[in-house]
Structure formats: structure tokens, C-alpha cells
Amino acid sequence: MAKKQQILVIGHDNAGCTAEHEKIAFETGAEIAKSNAVLVSGGLKGVMLAASRGAKEAGGITVGIIPQDEPSEANEFCDIVIPTGMGMTRDFLTALSADGIIIIGGGSGTLAEVCAAYMHKKPMVAIKNTGGIAEQYADKFLDHRNRIKIIGVDSPQEAVKKILELITA
Amino acid sequence: MAKKQQILVIGHDNAGCTAEHEKIAFETGAEIAKSNAVLVSGGLKGVMLAASRGAKEAGGITVGIIPQDEPSEANEFCDIVIPTGMGMTRDFLTALSADGIIIIGGGSGTLAEVCAAYMHKKPMVAIKNTGGIAEQYADKFLDHRNRIKIIGVDSPQEAVKKILELITA
Amino acid sequence: MAKKQQILVIGHDNAGCTAEHEKIAFETGAEIAKSNAVLVSGGLKGVMLAASRGAKEAGGITVGIIPQDEPSEANEFCDIVIPTGMGMTRDFLTALSADGIIIIGGGSGTLAEVCAAYMHKKPMVAIKNTGGIAEQYADKFLDHRNRIKIIGVDSPQEAVKKILELITA
Amino acid sequence: MAKKQQILVIGHDNAGCTAEHEKIAFETGAEIAKSNAVLVSGGLKGVMLAASRGAKEAGGITVGIIPQDEPSEANEFCDIVIPTGMGMTRDFLTALSADGIIIIGGGSGTLAEVCAAYMHKKPMVAIKNTGGIAEQYADKFLDHRNRIKIIGVDSPQEAVKKILELITA
Numbered sequence: 302m303a304k305k306q307q308i309l310v311i312g313h314d315n316a317g318c319t320a321e322h323e324k325i326a327f328e329t330g331a332e333i334a335k336s337n338a339v340l341v342s343g344g345l346k347g348v349m350l351a352a353s354r355g356a357k358e359a360g361g362i363t364v365g366i367i368p369q370d371e372p373s374e375a376n377e378f379c380d381i382v383i384p385t386g387m388g389m390t391r392d393f394l395t396a397l398s399a400d401g402i403i404i405i406g407g408g409s410g411t412l413a414e415v416c417a418a419y420m421h422k423k424p425m426v427a428i429k430n431t432g433g434i435a436e437q438y439a440d441k442f443l444d445h446r447n448r449i450k451i452i453g454v455d456s457p458q459e460a461v462k463k464i465l466e467l468i469t470a
Numbered sequence: 471m472a473k474k475q476q477i478l479v480i481g482h483d484n485a486g487c488t489a490e491h492e493k494i495a496f497e498t499g500a501e502i503a504k505s506n507a508v509l510v511s512g513g514l515k516g517v518m519l520a521a522s523r524g525a526k527e528a529g530g531i532t533v534g535i536i537p538q539d540e541p542s543e544a545n546e547f548c549d550i551v552i553p554t555g556m557g558m559t560r561d562f563l564t565a566l567s568a569d570g571i572i573i574i575g576g577g578s579g580t581l582a583e584v585c586a587a588y589m590h591k592k593p594m595v596a597i598k599n600t601g602g603i604a605e606q607y608a609d610k611f612l613d614h615r616n617r618i619k620i621i622g623v624d625s626p627q628e629a630v631k632k633i634l635e636l637i638t639a
Numbered sequence: 640m641a642k643k644q645q646i647l648v649i650g651h652d653n654a655g656c657t658a659e660h661e662k663i664a665f666e667t668g669a670e671i672a673k674s675n676a677v678l679v680s681g682g683l684k685g686v687m688l689a690a691s692r693g694a695k696e697a698g699g700i701t702v703g704i705i706p707q708d709e710p711s712e713a714n715e716f717c718d719i720v721i722p723t724g725m726g727m728t729r730d731f732l733t734a735l736s737a738d739g740i741i742i743i744g745g746g747s748g749t750l751a752e753v754c755a756a757y758m759h760k761k762p763m764v765a766i767k768n769t770g771g772i773a774e775q776y777a778d779k780f781l782d783h784r785n786r787i788k789i790i791g792v793d794s795p796q797e798a799v800k801k802i803l804e805l806i807t808a
Numbered sequence: 809m810a811k812k813q814q815i816l817v818i819g820h821d822n823a824g825c826t827a828e829h830e831k832i833a834f835e836t837g838a839e840i841a842k843s844n845a846v847l848v849s850g851g852l853k854g855v856m857l858a859a860s861r862g863a864k865e866a867g868g869i870t871v872g873i874i875p876q877d878e879p880s881e882a883n884e885f886c887d888i889v890i891p892t893g894m895g896m897t898r899d900f901l902t903a904l905s906a907d908g909i910i911i912i913g914g915g916s917g918t919l920a921e922v923c924a925a926y927m928h929k930k931p932m933v934a935i936k937n938t939g940g941i942a943e944q945y946a947d948k949f950l951d952h953r954n955r956i957k958i959i960g961v962d963s964p965q966e967a968v969k970k971i972l973e974l975i976t977a
Contacts, residue, residue: 303864303887304879317614339888357810362869364888370726370904370928372811380810381846381871383890384904388708388724389589390562393582397877397891408613413562413585419578420558421877433614444577445486445602472695472718473710508719526641531700533719539735539759539895541642549641550677550702552721553735557877557893566708566722590708655952727927731897731920746951747926751900754920758896771952782915783824783940 306338306468307364308461309399310352311414313406313433318347325428326351326405328457334361336461341398343367343391344375344382348405353378366395393417401425401464404451406433415451419443424467426452426460475507475637476533477630478568479521480583482575482602487516494597495520495574496527497626503530505630510567512536512560513544513551517574522547535564562586570594570633573620576603584620588612593636595621595629644676644806645702646799647737648690649752651744651771656685660744663766664689666795667741672699674799679736681705681729682713682720686743691716704733731755739763739802742789744771753789757781762805764790764798813845813975814871815968816906817859818921820913820940825854832935833858833912835964841868843968848905850874850898851882851889855912860885873902900924908932908971911958914941922958926950931974933959933967 310329313322330352333340340356342349344365353363357378365379370386383398385391392410396402396417404411404427411434418425427435439453452467454460479498482491499521502509509525511518513534522532526547534548539555552567554560561579565571565586573580573596580603587594596604608622621636623629648667651660668690671678678694680687682703691701695716703717708724721736723729730748734740734755742749742765749772756763765773777791790805792798817836820829837859840847847863849856851872860870864885872886877893890905892898899917903909903924911918911934918941925932934942946960959974961967 303870303885304882304889305887307879307888362888363810364890366890372814372907375811378810380812381814381869381888382811382905383871383873383901385901386726386728386904389586390559390724392585393559393562394890394892397893398889400879408615409585409588412613413582413589416561416578416582416585417558420582444581446577472701472716473713473720474718476710476719531719532641533721535721541645541738544642547641549643550645550700550719551642551736552702552704552732554732555735555895555897559893563721563723566724567720569710727924728897728900730923731900746953747923750951751920751923751927754899754916754923755896757916758920782919784915 306465307341307398307400308333308338308464309341309395309402310348311402311404311407311411312348312435314349314410315346317408322348322406322431323351325431325457327355329403329405329460330355331359332457332461334359336465339364341366341395343395344379346376350376350378366391366398396423397421399423401468403460403464404428404435406431406435408433415443419449422449424464425449426454426463428460429453429455475634476510476567476569477502477507477633478510478564478571479517480512480571480573480576480580481517481604483518483579484515491517491575491600492520494600494626496524498572498574498629499524500528501626501630503528505634508533510535510564512564513548515545519545519547535560535567565592566590568592570637572629572633573597573604575600584612588618591618593633594618595623595632597629598622598624644803645679645736645738646671646676646802647679647733647740648686649740649742649745649749650686650773652687652748653684660686660769661689663769663795664743665693667743667798668693669697670795670799672697674803677702679704679733681733682717684714688714688716704729704736734761735759737761739806741798741802742766742773744769744773746771753781757787760787762802763787764792764801766798767791767793813972814848814905814907815840815845815971816848816902816909817855818850818909818911818914818918819855819942821856821917822853824913824915829855829913829938830858832938832964834862836910836912836967837862838866839964839968841866843972846871848873848902850902851886853883857883857885873898873905903930904928906930908975910967910971911935911942913938922950926956929956931971932956933961933970935967936960936962
């Protein structure tokens with residue numbers, strides 16, 4: 302079996318992504334690469350770009366699944382680009398391409414990915430103190446069905462360690 | 471221009487849909503039909519079925535956009551069936567097919583539809599006291615961007631009146 | 640069971656659609672409406688528009704499944720608009736929404752819809768002497784598997800009669 | 809720019825894939841890997857599996873874009889799996905993920921991918937004497953618009969050489 306673990310990093314896109322978010326995303330991407338997993342992202346700006354850059358600089362493989370139909374719309378740190386041409390509906394495809402998910406901040410698009418991941422029973426961790434959806438749902442259940450708890454973690458290192466544990470559990 | 475207003479009703483599917491939810495959904499569907507709008511739903515059970523039935527009994531037109539690729543999977547109150555064969559990803563298509571959305575209870579699938587609707591700037595109302603996502607987000611914003619408030623309403627009649635106002639505003 | 644028969648009409652879009660194609664598409668739409676079936680199309684110009692207009696003028700119901708995410712992109716003869724936001728990938732959704740398909744001329748998009756319809760085992764008829772894909776595949780099999788023959792017919796009236804026979808067979 | 813050239817290999821799935829097809833697909837995958845390009849396929853059996861295996865044995869990177877929502881449905885020679893959960897509609901996503909396409913035999917699914925690729929103006933080559941769609945369309949145009957000729961080639965080596973020329977032209 303050739304397939305590597307695929308870890309999806311989601312969160313703030315360009316709007317609202319601070320230098321601190323970028324630093325956390327970069328370190329998360331690097332940690333994923335060091336763990337020999339593949340970094341999957343939405344392939345655009347903000348957390349997506351910073352995580353991809355972190356993974357590339359640590360020698361990893363990166364995949365960007367983008368809303369547009371032109372591969373050139375992806376950021377320059379994606380080895381492999383999957384142009385879906387499906388607009389925001391691509392948020393469901395990113396979730397499906399994940400063995401596990403790490404959340405850093407995030408708005409409505411991030412929440413859509415979390416919903417998709419939940420429906421497909423994917424493990425999720427949220428890095429605390431990053432605001433947005435990560436903050437709102439860390440250590441909580443997404444809905445009244447209480448099926449999958451989104452585990453709150455304190456650092457990129459803990460995030461990758463925890464998600465790999467959950468994936469292989 | 472032939473196009474009618476298309477109102478999407480979302481909420482509890484079979485799991486967790488009580489007789490009270492069904493009554494509210496039925497009345498919402500009937501009210502939509504009386505307003506000469508088209509009832510759009512996810513075409514399956516629970517709130518989707520009850521709303522479609524309400525619309526049909528009031529002489530309206532109903533559309534069911536389903537996850538499966540076989541039209542026969544839709545409930546028997548759908549005049550027109552759109553089988554997407556896309557699984558839960560169809561939640562994004564239901565949102566795109568709405569001019570406005572009415573929320574009755576609901577779990578993770580409903581929340582995904584709300585996220586999609588929000589990203590596409592669709593007006594939304596939530597019927598209060600129906601639990602789930604409707605309750606959690608009534609009179610709130612979905613995320614930190616505070617772009618579209620989900621308006622809380624008290625009854626099916628108020629829901630349809632309000633959503634038609636928001637659509638034509 | 641509320642569901643009506645849904646007949647998809649596909650073929651030349653604006654490019655290459657002659658007055659003769661429009662006349663044939665208009666009559667096909669009208670014939671579908673008179674048969675109490677729903678006319679489904681890709682919702683844009685050319686054969687799609689002419690067939691929708693024919694169905695509307697004969698008092699029928701029309702559905703347009705469009706590539707864009709804005710309903711206003713559909714032609715003005717669609718009662719119900721399904722905006723997919725999926726670009727040309729919507730050609731697979733139009734095929735899935737058909738109980739049977741009528742082909743009038745057509746290019747690569749039409750052929751994609753024919754492939755999708757074939758894979759989902761939908762009956763198809765092609766109006767002869769309309770050029771393009773209809774001409775190329777009338778009374779032929781799509782591929783070497785020889786599963787579904789695309790039946791050649793001579794007129795809109797024969798097309799609708801034949802496709803309804805095949806659907807209910 | 810990190811992105812590598814992504815070459816999609818399409819053709820006979822399990823049904824109809826002979827030992828000769830497998831040999832040609834294996835060599836095509838190996839040639840892609842030696843050219844430092846990424847092998848993209850539909851991730852299942854037949855030509856898809858043989859090409860992925862060829863690329864893996866030559867040290868390349870392989871991507872499988874599959875119809876199912878479970879990554880485990882992909883063949884064991886895919887490094888990266890994109891589960892779309894979209895059934896046959898995934899044929900459009902494979903085409904979008906290609907910078908260029910190589911066709912080996914093939915039936916209706918292959919033809920759907922060719923249509924999608926054509927609509928998105930992707931270069932294509934067909935290996936002659938492999939039957940099916942490759943044979944039917946080698947050195948021909950897909951439709952009456954005559955926009956992109958599918959170039960016929962005689963061997964896996966020539967196929968990869970030619971497609972890389974066309975991609976960078």
C-alpha cells in the first residue's frame with residue numbers, strides 16, 4: 302500500500318489571517334512533513350499557503366484542492382494541484398481527501414469543511430487560542446448528535462501528534 | 471421571466487425529527503405553496519418530507535435534490551427530483567438552488583447547508599424553539615465576519631413572510 | 640408518487656444552433672409539455688432555450704440546470720433553476736436528472752452528457768438530420784460495450800413518443 | 809513554483825483490459841515517472857492500476873481520483889488518493905487535474921473524460937492499436953468544432969514525449 306497519511310489543514314483564508322496564524326500554520330505544515338504525512342489544503346492564501354510553505358520547506362509533499370478550474374490559481378507551494386471548478390463546493394472534497402483535520406481559526410468555509418468532515422466521521426483537532434471556528438468548537442461537539450468531539454490542542458506539534466494518533470486508532 | 475421564488479426548507483432528517491418538527495415543517499411547506507413559491511428540499515425524510523407534503527397538499531410545486539443517483543430514493547411528495555449522485559456534497563447544491571432558506575432544528579448537514587448559503591449570501595430565517603442548528607444560530611451571525619444575520623422567527627407563517635421580504639429586498 | 644417524467648433535451652448551444660435547430664427544439668419542448676412530462680435542460684441558449692420556450696408556450700413545467708452559481712444566468716423560460724456552480728461538470732447532473740434524453744445536433748458538451756447518460760443506463764433518442772452528435776450516433780452504440788443503442792428518430796413528435804415508450808418499458 | 813506536470817492516463821477499466829493494455833499502461837506510467845511528471849489516474853483497476861504501478865516501480869508520484877468516498881477503494885499504487893464521493897461525475901475532475909492526457913483503449917467513461925478535457929482545452933494523445941476510444945479518435949477531432957485534434961502516437965515513449973511537448977507549447 303503506497304498511500305501516505307493525508308492531513309488537511311484548514312482555517313483563516315486571506316481575510317483575517319494574522320502573522321500569528323501564519324506562524325502556527327507554517328509550523329503545522331512543517332510538522333506534518335516531518336511526520337512523513339502529506340499536507341492537503343484548499344491551495345489558496347492565508348493558512349492554506351502558510352501550511353503548504355511550511356511543509357515544502359521541511360521537504361514534504363503538498364496537495365492543493367482549489368475552487369477554480371485553472372491550476373495556476375493555486376499558491377506556489379503546492380506540488381500537486383486538483384482544480385475542481387466547483388467553487389466553494391470544493392470544501393466538501395477537501396474534507397473527503399483528509400484522513401484527519403487540523404483547524405486554525407477559520408470562518409464559514411472552515412465550518413463547512415468541519416461539517417463535511419463530521420458527516421464522513423473524520424477525526425479533527427483544533428488549535429486553541431487561534432480564534433474563529435477553532436476557538437468556538439475546540440473540545441466541543443458539532444451538533445446535538447454528539448458523535449465526534451473536536452479535540453482542542455495547544456500547539457502545532459501537539460496537533461500533528463494527536464491527529465496521527467486519532468487516525469491510526 | 472418564468473422563474474418562481476425558490477424557498478429551501480432544511481432541518482432535522484429522520485433522526486431526531488419529532489411530530490412537532492413535522493407539524494412545523496408541514497405548515498411551512500403549505501405556506502410556501504400558498505405564496506406561489508416553489509418548495510425546494512433535500513428530498514429525503516423528516517423535515518424534508520413533511521415540508522414537501524405540506525406544499526403538495528396546498529397545491530404547490532416541490533423539488534427534491536437528493537444525494538443518490540436514483541430518483542426513486544426521493545420521498546413521494548417531490549414533483550421534480552434532481553439526483554446528484556454526490557452524497558452529502560449535495561448540501562451545497564441545495565443551498566445554491568435557494569433564493570432564501572428556512573431552518574427548522576437540524577444537525578451537521580443543516581449546518582453545512584447554512585455555511586454554503588452564507589458563502590453565497592443567501593437570506594436565512596430560523597424557526598425558534600425547534601432545537602438544533604435553528605436554535606443555536608437564531609438571531610446570530612454564523613462566524614466572526616458578521617455578514618448575514620440568521621433572523622429568528624416564531625412561526626411557519628412568519629418564516630415565509632419574512633424570507634420573502636428578505637429575498638425581494 | 641408525485642414525480643413526473645423528466646425528459647432532458649440536449650444539443651447545440653448558441654454556437655452552431657440554426658433557425659432549423661431552434662424550430663425542432665421548440666417543437667420537442669412543446670410535445671414534452673403536451674405529454675405532461677417536465678422539460679429539463681442545461682438552462683442556457685440555443686437548443687436549451689428553444690426547447691424551454693416551446694414547453695412554456697404549451698403550458699408545461701421547465702427546469703434549467705446551469706453551470707453558474709447565479710440563477711439569473713438561466714434563460715427566461717425556466718420555471719425552476721438549479722445553479723450548480725460546477726461549470727461544465729454540470730453536464731453529469733443534467734444526465735442524472737433525466738428519465739430519458741432527446742438529442743438535437745450537439746458538440747462536445749452534448750457528447751459528455753450522452754456518456755454520463757449511458758453510464759447511468761438512461762434511454763436516448765437522437766433526431767436525425769440535425770448534424771453533430773445526434774447525426775454521428777443515431778442508431779449506433781456509444782462504445783464497444785454495445786449496451787444501449789441511441790435510437791434514431793425523424794421528428795420531435797416521434798422523439799417524444801419513442802422516449803416515453805423507452806422510459807416506461 | 810512547486811507544481812509538477814500532471815499527466816492523466818485514461819482507458820479501459822477492468823472490463824476489457826487485456827494483458828497487452830496493461831503492458832502499455834505500465835510502460836506509460838514508468839515513462840511519466842522518468843520524466844519527473846506526476847501520474848494522475850482514476851485510481852481503480854485496469855489501465856489505471858497498471859499505469860500507477862509502472863510509475864511507482866520507476867520511483868514516481870501517483871495520484872488516484874476515485875468515484876467513492878472511501879480512500880481504501882483506490883488501488884494500492886496510489887500515493888495520494890482524492891476520494892470524490894461523486895460517482896462517475898469524478899470523470900470531470902480527473903480531466904481538470906490533467907495538464908495533458910494519454911488515452912489507451914477505453915469506453916464511455918474514457919470518452920466522458922475526453923469530452924471534459926476537450927472543453928477545458930487540454931492537449932491529448934491516443935496510443936494507436938489499443939482499440940476503443942483511443943482507436944476511434946486517434947488523429948481526429950472530437951466534434952464539428954474542430955478545436956483540438958487528438959494526436960495519434962505509436963508507443964508509450966512517444967506518447968509521453970509528445971504530451972510533454974504539447975503541454976509546454
